[in-house]
Amino acid sequence: MTNSQLTPGIVPGRLSSESYCENFADHAPPLDAQEARIAADRCFFCHDAPCTEACPTEIDIPLFIRQISTGTPEAAAKTILSRNILGGMCARVCPTETLCEGACVRMESEGNPVQIGALQRFATDTLMARQSHPFTRAAQTGKxxxxxxxxxxxxxxxxxxxxxxxxxxxxxxxxxxxxxxxxxxxxxxxxxxxxxxxxxxxxxxxxxxxxxxxxxxxxxxxxxxxxxxxxxxxxxxxxxxGVNALRIEGEARDNVTPATEFIAELRQASDLATLPIGRDVVVIGGGMTAVDAAVQSKLLGAENVTIVYRRSRAEMPASDHEQHHALDAGVRIIEHAAPVAVHGNGAVREVEFAYTKNGPDGLEKMEETFRLKADQCFKAIGQSxxxxxxxxxxxxxxxxxxxxxxxxxxxxxxxxxxxxxxxxxxxxxxxxxxxxxxxxxxxxxxx
Incomplete structure (x- = not known):
């Protein structure tokens, strides 16, 4: 039995089974064939496509979208997978708003880019559903x-x-x-x-x-x-x-854990109703891991979830899209605050923060502090x-x-x-x- 299970306020089964299913359903449902054709028709098929330049794997995005528009999604999938063999997962988790879709010319002119990520998912899902692998091995080299x-x-x-x-x-x-x-x-x-x-x-x-x-x-x-x-x-x-340490007083108290451990435990849980979650959750950090931990805490039934970041929201590693997703889920974001101590008797009860400001020598902690009630605190300040x-x-x-x-x-x-x-x-x-x-x-x- 973990410490969290022994701590009052951190309990499993806060929600109904229907709520768990609804909360953790696919947050971006796939396009059907007709929706994909309509979305593909919005592409200008740019010759010097800025979307391709913005893709770290350099997928030929105009080509695969044209292939979808002509009714050949399997060919589109091969175009994608020849550059990115994990194109299916990337279609789900890539921050497209800052990569390909952020560079789309329609984004610049209309503020509404082509749905590149959704189209990529449509193509790769279509191919994978048919259990076919588009590549074959060359003759064995002996190496x-x-x-x-x-x-x-x-x-x-x-x-x-x-x-x-x-x-x-x-x-x-x-x-x-x-x-x-x-x-x-x-x-x-x-x-x-x-x-x-x-x-x-x-x-x-x-x-x-x-x-x-x-x-x-x-x-x-x-x-x-x-x-x-x-x-x-x-x-x-x-x-x-490795997980970076906060290096503050009280960090070793019970229920102060890496956000990565919480996410991994949640990912492997066969029944989300058995996963304990607190009433008051504080997440320290400003990246994608912080957002994922905070949002999922809320979806598990936590009443109050707060992300605290030491710099401004504009400087958060998590994209605007992810930040707004957290806010929409009911997560509060506090900026310009850095942790200074964890308080409690054995387990965390409050996390104390100092306000920060940008000074001539970088980020500075101010004398004024505040405390947030917390029965769980997740650290998401980077890994090593x-x-x-x-x-x-x-x-x-x-x-x-x-x-x-x-x-x-x-x-x-x-x-x-x-x-x-x-x-x-x-x-x-x-x-x-x-x-x-x-x-x-x-x-x-x-x-």
């Missing part, structure tokens, strides 16, 4: 690659290498593959076990073996030296396993890299890589959140895993 991490970067890398004929083994620390797609996003963004369905579909390429519950450097598992002795190349895509082999050079707390993902160690590449340049986005991780695979392939073939 083998170890991929550490079954998140977006690792999966994209593994698929591209397998497609080129190499034999790939993916090692992952969790019981299920998928990384943040499985454990780190709001449940209502990808319901219906979509993350696992997409991994299963991706594995249809063949040539990929998955080893679960295996952590690099953990006693009894294996280390980098061992992988290099067994495989021709290694790709590191294990993400960020876990243990890495000593031989791997780091930069800014992440693995240092060149443009193709090469690390300081020969025959070792890295990409995704664990590497410099990762933007904590599924689509960016996919691009980095894909591009590293291309470079690994050239290396293995002696090009």
């Amino acid at each position: 083998s690659v170890a991929v550490v991490g079954a998140g977006p970067a690792g999966l994209a890398c593994a698929h591209r290498l397998a497609m080129k004929g190499h034999t790939v083994t993916i090692y992952d620390a969790h019981a299920k593959p998928g990384g943040l797609n499985e454990y780190g996003i709001a449940s209502y963004k990808a319901p219906g076990n979509f993350a696992q369905a997409e991994v299963g579909w991706l594995m249809q390429i063949g040539g990929i073996t998955l080893v679960e519950n295996w952590m690099l450097g953990r006693e009894g598992d294996g280390d980098l030296e061992g992988l290099l002795g067994e495989y021709d190349a290694v790709f590191l895509g294990m993400g960020l396993s 890299l876990g243990a890495t082999p000593e031989a791997i050079k780091l930069a800014g707390g992440k693995i240092a890589v060149d443009g193709a993902g090469r690390t300081s160690v020969s025959r070792v590449w890295a990409g995704g959140d664990c590497a410099v340049g990762g933007e904590d986005l599924t689509v960016t991780a996919v691009a980095e895993g894909r591009d590293a695979a291309e470079d690994i392939h050239l290396f293995l073939m002696g090009a």
Whole structure:
């Protein structure tokens, strides 16, 4: 039994079973065929499409939308997947409002972009529903690659290498593959076990073996030296396993937990009515994880949920779209406040914050403070890299890589959140895993 289950005010089953189903249903229902054709007809099919330039995976967006408009969604899906093999998940979780749709010319002229994300989902869902895989493996090369991490970067890398004929083994620390797609996003963004369905579909390429519950450097598992002795190349895509600390008095009190742990527990819950949630929830941070934790707390039945961010709302890493989604769900956002202490007798009862302002030397805490009642507090102030082999050079707390993902160690590449340049986005991780695979392939073939 967890501490939260022993704390008054933090209880499961705050809502009716019908409310759980309604609250955690798909928050962006898919387009049907007619709706997709109508949405596709709004595209100008720009020659120098700014939407494509804004996409980290450089999907040819005008082409796939034209293919939808001509009644060939499977062809559209192949156009998408040839650049982004996790195009189905990205259609659900990408911040399209700041990427492709934000760059759409209709957004500039009308304030109403083409529904690129929804159209991408329509195409990829259509293809996946038919259980067909649009790519085939090349002749086997006899080369083998170890991929550490079954998140977006690792999966994209593994698929591209397998497609080129190499034999790939993916090692992952969790019981299920998928990384943040499985454990780190709001449940209502990808319901219906979509993350696992997409991994299963991706594995249809063949040539990929998955080893679960295996952590690099953990006693009894294996280390980098061992992988290099067994495989021709290694790709590191294990993400960020550490959680940044608040470094304030009382942080160790009960029910002050990482938001990532809460989201992962919720994602794996078979019955949301068994998941305890407090009456008064405080989330510290301003990114997507903070929003996902806050909104889902509200959807589980928390009465008062507050996001507190140390800077202004305009500076929050979470997009305006996500912020408004939180506000619409009944979450309060307090800006310009930083935590200074957690108060309580064993468990958190209040979180104390100091107001902040921008000074000549950066952000400054003011003397005036206030307290928020809280029986649960979630930390969402970023993650850090876990243990890495000593031989791997780091930069800014992440693995240092060149443009193709090469690390300081020969025959070792890295990409995704664990590497410099990762933007904590599924689509960016996919691009980095894909591009590293291309470079690994050239290396293995002696090009």
